[in-house]
Amino acid sequence: MAGVDPIEIRRLASPDLSRHLDGLAAVLPDCVAGRASVSYMAPFSHADARAACEAWSEEVQQGKRMLLAAFLDDTVVGTVQVVFATPPNQPHRADVAKLLVHRSARRRGVAQRLMEHAEAESRAVGRTLLVLDTVTGDDAERLYTRLGWTKVGVIPSYALYPDGRPCDTTVFWKAL
Numbered sequence: 714m715a716g717v718d719p720i721e722i723r724r725l726a727s728p729d730l731s732r733h734l735d736g737l738a739a740v741l742p743d744c745v746a747g748r749a750s751v752s753y754m755a756p757f758s759h760a761d762a763r764a765a766c767e768a769w770s771e772e773v774q775q776g777k778r779m780l781l782a783a784f785l786d787d788t789v790v791g792t793v794q795v796v797f798a799t800p801p802n803q804p805h806r807a808d809v810a811k812l813l814v815h816r817s818a819r820r821r822g823v824a825q826r827l828m829e830h831a832e833a834e835s836r837a838v839g840r841t842l843l844v845l846d847t848v849t850g851d852d853a854e855r856l857y858t859r860l861g862w863t864k865v866g867v868i869p870s871y872a873l874y875p876d877g878r879p880c881d882t883t884v885f886w887k888a889l
């Protein structure tokens with residue numbers, strides 16, 4: 714129907730999360746294949762991704778992280794996480810991690826929608842300061858700037874691209 718937003722953002726927890734683990738696991742290798750520096754080195758298989766998703770799922774059940782998924786026609790096309798497992802002296806803070814959108818669904822606002830929901834859900838549970846880091850100069854850096862995040866600075870050669878080349882990292886924060 715015209716005018717209906719086809720992108721749906723859902724916060725996944727048990728039992729929904731277990732049902733969508735394979736869908737989530739499909740997004741991660743696609744991003745690594747697209748040379749995104751998101752913790753993993755190439756080659757990165759669906760089985761590798763499934764294992765990572767299972768570990769995240771356990772932490773979601775333990776309340777240590779929140780996982781949001783973006784659906785297009787009932788297929789997972791993107792995801793983002795908020796890590797709540799902060800030290801005792803940082804109960805108001807959380808880290809945003811693993812903002813990932815499948816290459817087939819990019820440039821239609823999926824990441825922006827995921828981030829808006831992540832911020833709203835974090836605020837709703839009393840987290841008033843979010844922190845993240847991202848590859849310097851990549852698409853995500855423009856997104857965070859557009860969404861009102863403040864850039865702290867750049868750490869040179871902080872991480873590696875999947876093919877082993879070093880990349881700089883930019884650290885951002887946002888008060889909610």
Ligand SMILES: CC(C)(COP(=O)(O)OP(=O)(O)OC[C@H]1O[C@@H](n2cnc3c(N)ncnc32)[C@H](O)[C@@H]1OP(=O)(O)O)[C@@H](O)C(=O)NCCC(=O)NCCS
Nearest residue numbers: 744749812813814819820821822823824825847852853855
């Ligand atoms: C970074 C990433 C998450 C962005 O996802 P995305 O869903 O394409 O992001 P958005 O659609 O919200 O915004 C991307 C661009 O599309 C544009 N856009 C949004 N909706 C649009 C639409 N309907 N039509 C045309 N363009 C649109 C945005 O303005 C933005 O433009 P810009 O890059 O020139 O600033 C994605 O590229 C990705 O997964 N990269 C690999 C993993 C990664 O690096 N993650 C970040 C880790 S911190």
